[in-house]
Amino acid sequence: xxxxxxxxxxxxxxxxxxxxxxxxxxxxxxxxxxxxxxxxxxxxxxxxxxxxxxxxxxxxxxxxxxxxxxxxxxxxxxxxxxxxxxxxxxxxxxxxxxxxxxxxxxxxxxxxxxxxxxxxxxxxxxxxxxxxxxxxxxxxxxxxxxxxxxxxxxxxxxxxxxxxxxxxxxxxxxxxxxxxxxxxxxxxxxxxxxxxxxxxxxxxxxxxxxxxxxxxxxxxxxxxxxxxxxxxxxxxxxxxxxxxxxxxxxxxxxxxxxxxxxxxxxxxxxxxxxxxxxxxxxxxxxxxxxxxxxxxxxxxxxxxxxxxxxxxxxxxxxxxxxxxxxxxxxxxxxxxxxxxxxx
Amino acid sequence: xxxxxxxxxxxxxxxxxxxxxxxxxxxxxxxxxxxxxxxxxxxxxxxxxxxxxxxxxxxxxxxxxxxxxxxxxxxxxxxxxxxxxxxxxxxxxxxxxxxxxxxxxxxxxxxxxxx
Numbered sequence: 001x002x003x004x005x006x007x008x009x010x011x012x013x014x015x016x017x018x019x020x021x022x023x024x025x026x027x028x029x030x031x032x033x034x035x036x037x038x039x040x041x042x043x044x045x046x047x048x049x050x051x052x053x054x055x056x057x058x059x060x061x062x063x064x065x066x067x068x069x070x071x072x073x074x075x076x077x078x079x080x081x082x083x084x085x086x087x088x089x090x091x092x093x094x095x096x097x098x099x100x101x102x103x104x105x106x107x108x109x110x111x112x113x114x115x116x117x118x119x120x121x122x123x124x125x126x127x128x129x130x131x132x133x134x135x136x137x138x139x140x141x142x143x144x145x146x147x148x149x150x151x152x153x154x155x156x157x158x159x160x161x162x163x164x165x166x167x168x169x170x171x172x173x174x175x176x177x178x179x180x181x182x183x184x185x186x187x188x189x190x191x192x193x194x195x196x197x198x199x200x201x202x203x204x205x206x207x208x209x210x211x212x213x214x215x216x217x218x219x220x221x222x223x224x225x226x227x228x229x230x231x232x233x234x235x236x237x238x239x240x241x242x243x244x245x246x247x248x249x250x251x252x253x254x255x256x257x258x259x260x261x262x263x264x265x266x267x268x269x270x271x272x273x274x275x276x277x278x279x280x281x282x283x284x285x286x287x288x289x290x291x292x293x294x295x296x297x298x299x300x301x302x303x304x305x306x307x308x309x310x311x312x313x314x315x316x317x318x319x320x321x322x323x324x325x326x327x328x329x330x331x332x333x334x335x336x337x338x339x340x341x342x343x
Numbered sequence: 344x345x346x347x348x349x350x351x352x353x354x355x356x357x358x359x360x361x362x363x364x365x366x367x368x369x370x371x372x373x374x375x376x377x378x379x380x381x382x383x384x385x386x387x388x389x390x391x392x393x394x395x396x397x398x399x400x401x402x403x404x405x406x407x408x409x410x411x412x413x414x415x416x417x418x419x420x421x422x423x424x425x426x427x428x429x430x431x432x433x434x435x436x437x438x439x440x441x442x443x444x445x446x447x448x449x450x451x452x453x454x455x456x457x458x
Binding site: 026030050153208224226241243283 | 367368409410413414417418421422423432436447448450451452454
């Protein structure tokens with residue numbers, strides 16, 4: 001089992017009083033909690049902080065943790081021989097099948113397990129089916145008897161491309177969810193599976209995968225997995241819900257005279273009529289060319305007109321612009337006050 | 344290793360939930376959830392029909408409440424908030440979400456070079 005330094009995670013000394021540990025946790029939770037933080041790495045950092053807090057807030061667990069000794073971060077270690085018996089790890093798994101007695105009271109077998117699982121198990125043992133920290137109480141036995149227990153729900157994130165949102169996609173998910181095996185041992189087992197995201201997913205949307213969370217026990221149903229969708233930026237289209245926006249560069253003469261131009265859409269190019277006298281910033285709507293809406297229909301695609309001026313003019317072009325300048329009475333600043341003063 | 348393909352559902356395809364389902368999803372108690380109803384954090388769906396005389400029909404909730412109660416659970420547990428503190432935090436988070444949605448819409452409409 002790999003060692004995690006919970007004191008370092010909270011930035012406190014090993015002999016810090018409880019109040020100081022609580023203050024450190026609150027400050028870091030405020031900084032990294034995924035519900036309030038915009039830190040892209042906040043979720044991972046908060047997990048570390050919460051794991052440390054869950055153990056160090058509880059005097060018994062803190063004492064048990066301290067007894068594991070101090071090791072380097074990530075260093076492989078084994079708890080002292082009598083550690084499980086002293087701190088009651090394994091009682092939550094019930095009927096002598098838990099971790100503490102998994103191999104006849106001799107040594108431990110901690111492969112596939114991390115420190116947070118070990119301490120979650122310890123609180124299950126004490127709570128005897130009464131629920132631990134987040135989502136606890138999912139042990140297969142315990143003093144509560146064989147009442148059905150629903151598996152824990154989990155959340156995960158998936159980044160998909162705009163093409164995947166438009167067409168639907170099968171994504172690979174590889175989650176390591178702690179669960180009890182048939183002999184009642186808690187293990188963290190990778191469960192790779194493919195999930196089909198229906199078409200029309202939008203940025204920030206939550207999807208639900210029934211039964212893909214933690215395993216239920218004693219006939220309790222399996223937990224669910226909630227998937228947060230994030231759309232990867234697209235080089236051409238920007239999404240707002242099911243609507244898409246596309247910058248449409250047009251030449252000054254196309255904007256003035258009108259034109260028929262080819263524009264890309266998610267389902268292939270279409271021709272779009274630019275009316276004469278189209279000004280920059282105008283949004284031309286292509287109905288139903290956005291992302292499909294699962295409730296029926298589809299969003300729209302808006303082409304935003306940008307009048308683009310050639311930066312290098314050849315002689316002929318220069319002559320024509322000069323002729324236009326001389327002939328035109330168009331004044332784009334006619335609404336400005338005369339004389340240059342705005343007052 | 345056998346790889347299965349799981350069909351994903353939209354949260355709102357779940358259909359209305361009972362109080363019991365919200366208890367299961369959040370691991371909050373029924374009393375805590377009733378307090379959230381009183382504080383206006385959770386709004387039951389309008390009752391479809393009148394129950395039998397004098398009997399309050401069992402409240403039903405939109406499936407989006409599954410997401411709300413899970414957030415309540417996180418806030419309560421991770422920040423040590425009471426129901427009132429959770430309701431204020433959720434209201435502020437909802438306002439931020441609305442503003443972010445508006446900002447995203449405006450960004451989408453801005454030329455790429457300006458966003």
